[in-house]
Amino acid sequence: MSLSGKLPRAGLGSLVLIAAVLGGGVVAFAYTAGWLSPGRLTPERMIEAFAPPSGAALGHRRNHAKGICFTGTFEANGNGAELSRAKVFEQGRYQALGRFNLGTTDPNAVDATVRVRGLGLQITAADGEEWRTAMINPPFFAVSTPQAFHDLLIASGKKDPEAMKAFIAANPEFSAFAAWAKTAPWTGSYAEEPYHSLNSFIFTDAKGRDRTVRWSLLPSAQPVPVSQADLEKRGPDYLEQEITERIRAAGPLRWTMVTTVAEPGDPTADPSKAWPENRRKVQVGTLIVQRIEPERDGPCRDVNFDPTVLPQGIRVSDDPFPAARSSVYRRSYDLRAAEAKDYPRTGTAKP
Amino acid sequence: MTNAPRRFALIQRLLHWLMAVCILAMLFIGAGMVSTVAPKYLPLILVHKTLGFTLLILVLIRLALRLYYGAPPLPADLPGAMKLGARLSHQLLYGLMIVMPLLGLGMLWAAAYPVVLYGGFQIPALLPQSDGVHTLLWNAHVYLGFAFFALVLLHVAAGLFHALVRRDGVFETISLLRPRNRMTAAE
Numbered sequence: 333m334s335l336s337g338k339l340p341r342a343g344l345g346s347l348v349l350i351a352a353v354l355g356g357g358v359v360a361f362a363y364t365a366g367w368l369s370p371g372r373l374t375p376e377r378m379i380e381a382f383a384p385p386s387g388a389a390l391g392h393r394r395n396h397a398k399g400i401c402f403t404g405t406f407e408a409n410g411n412g413a414e415l416s417r418a419k420v421f422e423q424g425r426y427q428a429l430g431r432f433n434l435g436t437t438d439p440n441a442v443d444a445t446v447r448v449r450g451l452g453l454q455i456t457a458a459d460g461e462e463w464r465t466a467m468i469n470p471p472f473f474a475v476s477t478p479q480a481f482h483d484l485l486i487a488s489g490k491k492d493p494e495a496m497k498a499f500i501a502a503n504p505e506f507s508a509f510a511a512w513a514k515t516a517p518w519t520g521s522y523a524e525e526p527y528h529s530l531n532s533f534i535f536t537d538a539k540g541r542d543r544t545v546r547w548s549l550l551p552s553a554q555p556v557p558v559s560q561a562d563l564e565k566r567g568p569d570y571l572e573q574e575i576t577e578r579i580r581a582a583g584p585l586r587w588t589m590v591t592t593v594a595e596p597g598d599p600t601a602d603p604s605k606a607w608p609e610n611r612r613k614v615q616v617g618t619l620i621v622q623r624i625e626p627e628r629d630g631p632c633r634d635v636n637f638d639p640t641v642l643p644q645g646i647r648v649s650d651d652p653f654p655a656a657r658s659s660v661y662r663r664s665y666d667l668r669a670a671e672a673k674d675y676p677r678t679g680t681a682k683p
Numbered sequence: 684m685t686n687a688p689r690r691f692a693l694i695q696r697l698l699h700w701l702m703a704v705c706i707l708a709m710l711f712i713g714a715g716m717v718s719t720v721a722p723k724y725l726p727l728i729l730v731h732k733t734l735g736f737t738l739l740i741l742v743l744i745r746l747a748l749r750l751y752y753g754a755p756p757l758p759a760d761l762p763g764a765m766k767l768g769a770r771l772s773h774q775l776l777y778g779l780m781i782v783m784p785l786l787g788l789g790m791l792w793a794a795a796y797p798v799v800l801y802g803g804f805q806i807p808a809l810l811p812q813s814d815g816v817h818t819l820l821w822n823a824h825v826y827l828g829f830a831f832f833a834l835v836l837l838h839v840a841a842g843l844f845h846a847l848v849r850r851d852g853v854f855e856t857i858s859l860l861r862p863r864n865r866m867t868a869a870e
Contacts, residue, residue: 346847353843354836361832364711366718374718461805462797478720634795634812640725641796644803648725656720658728663717665794666821672814 373479375663378656381485382437391675392439394664396450396466399433400572401630404584404622406455412616415543415591416535418645419457421616427456428619431632432522432575435468443571444564447513451527451549452637453619464641466657467527467549470516473603474509478656505604517557520566522575523585524555530603531639531657532594532649544594544649546607549587549619576624587619601650629677636665690856692752698745699857705738706780710832732787733801739784746777755856772838779831786824793817 359368366372379394389397406428412421420426434441435448450468457463475481480503487499500506519525527549535543563570579585593612599605627633640648640658648654668675691699709731716727757766791798792810794817799805810816846854 343848346843349847350840350843354840357832357836357839361711361714364718365714372718373720375720376718378720460797460807634814636794636796638796648722652722655722655724659717659720659724666818669794669814670818670821672818 373482375660378478378482378485378660379663379667381482381489384437385489388437388667389439390671391668391673393433393668394660395437396433396435396452397437397439398441398446399431399450399452399627399632400575401625401627401632402430402432402575402621402623403625403631404428404430405620406589406617407620408617409615411614412591413538415537415545415593415614415616416645417538418463418535418643419459419461420455420463420643421645424458426458428621429454429456429631429635430621431627431635431637432571434571440568442564442568444518444560444566449522449525449527449571451522451525452632452635453549454635454637454641457643461643462641463643463646464635464637465529465547465639466637467529467547469525469527470509470512470530471526471528472508472512472606473530473653474506475503476505476602476604478652480506481656505602509604517555518560518563519555520558520563520570520574521553521556521578522571523553523578524551526550527587529639531651531653532600532603533642533651533654534647534649535591536645536647544598544600545591546594547589547591547616549589552586552588572624572626579621579624585621587621588615589617589619590615601652603651603653628675629679636661638662687753687756689755691754692748695745695748695752696857696859698741698748700859702738702741702745702780705734705741706831706835709734709738709783710828710835713828729801732791732798735784735787736800736806738780742777742780745780757853758851761851761853769841772834772841775834776838779827779834783824783827783831786820786827790817790820790824793820 362368366374379388382388382394388394393399406420406426408421408423408426410421410423412418413423415421430451430453433450433452434443434446435450436446448468448470450466452466453464455463475484483499483503484506487495490496500510529547532544532546535545537543567573575585591614592607593614594600594607595611598607598611625631638658638661639654642648690696712727712731712734716724716731719727757769761769788798788806789810792808793813795808795812797805798808842854842857845851
């Protein structure tokens with residue numbers, strides 16, 4: 333091979349070409365990874381926006397950080413099979429695992445200071461196929477898009493009152509949520525709350541027909557309104573004590589799972605918009621909560637209630653939130669798993 | 684190496700270029716999917732899982748082919764340091780092709796995520812949930828992913844160096860096209 337003769341000139345051009353290929357590769361990779369796009373809404377930025385001024389509570393979920401585990405059964409009545417071929421809708425009893433929680437970044441928050449309550453749920457079919465969902469008690473979501481939710485977190489974290497005014501001006505859908513937060517009665521129990529998927533999903537039936545739906549868990553317990561001040565007097569962790577005591581004294585708690593079917597033109601992509609009341613509703617089963625366990629050593633601790641873990645027969649719709657939640661929950665899980673020593677299990681804390 | 688082949692067998696060359704495209708796609712999809720909250724996050728992660736598992740099977744086939752067919756020798760006049768670099772980098776590339784999908788699978792298992800591929804194909808978990816194992820495997824997957832990309836770039840640079848600067852026939856051993864001239868016949 334004539335390394336000596338032609339190399340200098342032909343070689344120089346070739347070396348420049350090689351350098352250009354490598355440089356281009358590195359730049360393309362950096363762009364893909366978001367390193368060149370400070371404005372891109374990444375899971376990291378979303379999680380930074382959640383963090384309180386004092387910093388995130390290490391070892392805990394980055395939002396809905398305060399919670400308590402439950403286990404029980406999902407009893408499908410078979411009506412859901414008409415809407416979706418998911419196995420969990422075939423008449424039968426399926427293992428359920430979940431978590432009652434508060435929409436706060438502080439795992440030690442005083443119950444009466446947190447407006448939004450939630451329920452994370454995992455239903456497992458007989459063959460192990462999982463359905464995970466994370467629901468909250470307001471009847472519609474605060475904002476229309478993940479970007480607006482990020483902006484809400486930033487604005488509400490600012491001391492300047494103009495920040496929230498500017499946010500509401502830019503995201504008028506928030507007013508309905510603010511009105512709900514102000515006027516909806518508080519209750520003194522996780523058992524008295526409804527929980528809503530808010531996001532829409534697509535159910536596919538055995539014939540391959542798609543329907544866009546949302547689902548809710550409606551409590552069989554009668555809600556008893558309580559003022560925020562009275563709730564505060566009951567203690568900072570009243571809700572966890574109450575649900576534990578209620579099941580000990582009165583036995584399992586029940587919620588009816590209701591799916592609501594959208595009609596053409598309904599706002600399926602916008603969880604801040606409720607669908608009209610007269611939409612078809614199908615009761616698909618009952619969630620029976622049988623046992624409560626503290627989160628620290630409980631079975632829900634290790635579960636990421638990622639709403640995109642769906643069985644065959646359910647898939648995401650044009651609602652942009654489930655994907656965003658999945659991405660951010662994954663990051664939250666990665667972080668808290670790496671910080672497990674900051675939230676030690678009792679077994680490991682005292683050997 | 685008396686009957687060593689002059690080029691890789693056609694099936695080896697086809698597999699090399701197919702996997703090259705897929706691995707590059709995997710590296711870019713991996714970097715892209717973890718930096719977005721957009722709806723495309725879900726299809727990206729589904730493709731990443733499905734393609735990753737497929738590549739694990741392909742690399743096993745490729746190793747078997749390599750053992751069966753062997754590899755053409757490097758040019759006799761290649762400096763010793765470059766020969767060593769070639770051998771080490773190829774071993775590392777094979778190692779990463781095997782380890783990366785296993786780390787990916789393991790970190791999902793250790794996080795108690797069901798591993799569901801395209802078409803609903805579910806891979807049963809072989810590891811229990813564990814914070815420590817998840818963190819270890821997740822870190823390894825991420826940092827070895829960066830190392831993999833760097834190594835791929837090095838491999839591309841070396842390939843181009845052989846093809847354009849040394850013109851020593853090494854690139855032609857893996858090229859899908861027929862060598863255009865008899866440059867390879869340095870002997």
